[in-house]
Amino acid sequence: MAKKKYTIQNNPFIVPTTDGKIIKEHFGHASNGDSNLSLAHMIAPAGWSEPFQTPEFDEFTFIIKGKKQFIIEDDVIVLEAGQSIKIEKNTRVQYSNPFTEPCEYLAICTPAFSIDLANREA
Template sequence: MPKLISAPAVVAAAGTRPKRIEEFAGRVNSGHADVSVARMTSPSGWQEPGQRPEFEEITVVLRGMLRVEHDGGALDVQAGQAVVTAPGEWVRYSTPGADGAEYVAV
């Protein structure tokens, strides 16, 4: 039987400015250990520390621009675009644009 997730859980975020993370599926909201689906809303000027996630991550930008720095440079991912990062790859996300960004991370 399908299970309705009626609302996301708001999760604390790392970074230089407040960022909103709304987890729909994952450890916090649904008990899923192997997948996470979250909507992020990041203000202009937000930046998180660099990281090497142990999992593949797919990020779809809904509004604004998300900058993804990596060992080979940087990608500016615009609304309507997506980016896929590999497990163990060094990345740092930021939203330097004037309007910040809204995106979904899986």
């Protein structure tokens, strides 16, 4: 029998969080051991934020619903549903949702997201 050349992901890895953010990794380190790319569906609650970080991966974000704020070096950028952004690796960034509605989005990282590669500030 020939090996299938596709993978259907019905059970994404639910990343445990303490900040109310929902992270469902469909492909990546945690879900299938892939170190080349990660794909995650996320929902950031209203008022959510992360510390600044300087990731060692490129990150692509596509906003499905709501708004998300990015502070990229000295620029403050707000994306809304239907917009996307690529942030190059080794760029200092902070992600947040200072708005009143949750933000639903997709994040793709190359190489795959790893907390060890995020370089979050204390």
